[in-house]
Every structure is written in structure tokens, then in C-alpha cells.
Amino acid sequence: QVQLVESGGGVVQPGRSLRLSCAASGFTFNVYAMHWVRQAPGKGLEWVAFISYDGSNKYYAESVKGRFTISRDNSKNTLYLQTDSLRAEDTAVYYCARDQRAYCGGDCPSDHWGQGTPVSVSS
Amino acid sequence: QSVLTQPPSVSAAPGQWVTISCSGSNSNIGNNYVSWYQQLPGTAPKLLIYDNNNRPSGIPDRFSGSKSGTSATLGITGLQTGDEADYYCATWDSSLSGWVFGGGTKLTVL
Numbered sequence: 001q002v003q004l005v006e007s008g009g010g011v012v013q014p015g016r017s018l019r020l021s022c023a024a025s026g027f028t029f030n031v032y033a034m035h036w037v038r039q040a041p042g043k044g045l046e047w048v049a050f051i052s053y054d055g056s057n058k059y060y061a062e063s064v065k066g067r068f069t070i071s072r073d074n075s076k077n078t079l080y081l082q083t084d085s086l087r088a089e090d091t092a093v094y095y096c097a098r099d100q101r102a103y104c105g106g107d108c109p110s111d112h113w114g115q116g117t118p119v120s121v122s123s
Numbered sequence: 124q125s126v127l128t129q130p131p132s133v134s135a136a137p138g139q140w141v142t143i144s145c146s147g148s149n150s151n152i153g154n155n156y157v158s159w160y161q162q163l164p165g166t167a168p169k170l171l172i173y174d175n176n177n178r179p180s181g182i183p184d185r186f187s188g189s190k191s192g193t194s195a196t197l198g199i200t201g202l203q204t205g206d207e208a209d210y211y212c213a214t215w216d217s218s219l220s221g222w223v224f225g226g227g228t229k230l231t232v233l
Contacts, residue, residue, distance in 0.1 A: 037222075044125065044209075044211065044225070044227040045162075045168060045211050045224045046224065047213075047221055047222035050222070061219075061221055062219075095167055095168070100170070100173060100179075106215065106220070106221075106222075107155060107215035109156075109158035109170055109173045109174075110170065111170045111173070111179060113167040114167065115167055116167060
């Protein structure tokens with residue numbers, strides 16, 4: 001069955017960096033686009049970034065553009081989110097999510113989500 | 124401030140039905156498919172409705188979706204206590220080149 005397992009979260013000071021990972025299994029990773037979505041404590045869902053199945057296209061929310069970088073290693077079935085220059089408002093649970101359909105260009109819904117990895121930015 | 128507007132909360136009695144609205148604009152709902160997600164407390168979101176009105180396998184037909192113009196609606200009939208959750212609408216925004224979510228609606232089954 002499809003499994004997405006995030007890791008790499010933790011407590012970090014403002015201005016520092018973290019690299020989040022999402023290990024995928026149970027499906028052909030290299031034909032599905034992926035997303036990162038976050039949820040601040042007590043708040044709603046916020047889309048963060050998208051990467052196409054082959055890594056050739058990437059999109060970012062304005063709130064993270066220039067600070068976060070999404071990438072993937074299809075040989076390792078792993079999705080990444082490099083988060084730099086972290087701010088207090090980046091504190092959230094970060095979910096990775098898989099597109100519902102293969103080869104989608106970003107506008108497909110996400111039918112599988114990981115359990116999330118928490119990131120806390122605090123001095 | 125979310126791009127898509129949902130009511131913060133709705134409530135109804137067990138066995139009753141409820142609707143949750145989601146309002147957007149031409150750059151998002153007006154020209155793209157709408158999805159709905161259910162998030163039970165302490166869990167990851169779950170896809171409930173996709174492409175405006177389709178249910179993934181395993182989602183009961185008590186859940187339905189519709190879209191008209193720049194608004195969408197989630198309907199839930201035969202409410203159960205297990206339906207208590209946060210519900211989010213979502214769609215692609217062509218101007219932003221990214222997904223946008225509604226602020227979420229907390230459903231209480233009284």
C-alpha cells in the first residue's frame with residue numbers, strides 16, 4: 001500500500017535551516033508529482049510547494065519563495081524540502097502528499113498524505 | 124486570510140444533513156476542479172471529494188460535492204458523530220500557480 005513517511009523536523013532557531021524528507025513506498029514514485037503542505041498549530045492547511053514527477057517543474061507559495069527548495073531523488077524514492085532562513089511563522093506540521101494521478105502538472109488533488117513532521121522555530 | 128472562503132463552523136444533529144460552502148474567484152474555483160478534505164483530530168487530511176463531485180473508493184455516498192461558478196459546496200447526509208472533523212476545500216489557482224485551501228470548517232454533530 002502507499003506509504004509516505006516524513007522526517008527531519010525539530011526545534012530550530014530563527015534564521016537556521018532544516019531539511020525535511022519524505023520516504024515513499026508502495027507505488028511507482030517517479031511517475032507522480034508531489035507536494036508539501038503545512039499546518040501551523042491550531043490553524044488551517046497551507047500549500048507550500050510542488051514538484052513534478054521528474055523534478056523539472058517546481059512551484060512555491062509566496063510565503064516561502066526564495067527560502068525553501070523542493071527536490072526529489074527518484075532513485076531513492078524520496079522527496080525533500082530544504083527550509084532556509086526559518087522564521088517563527090514557519091512553525092507547523094509539514095506533510096508530504098502525492099498527486100492522485102500520474103504525470104499530473106500540479107492541478108491534481110492529493111490522495112495520499114504522510115503523518116507529518118513538526119517544525120518549531122523558536123529562540 | 125485564505126484565498127478560498129469557508130464558514131468557520133457548522134453544526135447539526137445526528138442523522139441530519141449539512142452543507143459547507145467554499146467561495147473563490149475565476150482564477151481558482153471558476154476555472155479549476157475543486158477537492159474537499161476531511162481532517163479528523165490529530166490526523167493527516169483525507170481526500171473526500173475530487174474533481175468537484177467524485178468520491179475516491181471507500182468514501183461513502185453520504186458525502187457529495189458540487190460546483191457552480193466560483194463557489195463549491197460539500198454536502199453530508201445522515202450525519203454521524205464520527206463525521207466531526209475539520210473540512211477543507213482546495214483547488215489550483217492559475218494566477219498563483221499553486222494550490223489554495225479554504226480556511227477550514229469545523230463540523231460539530233450535536
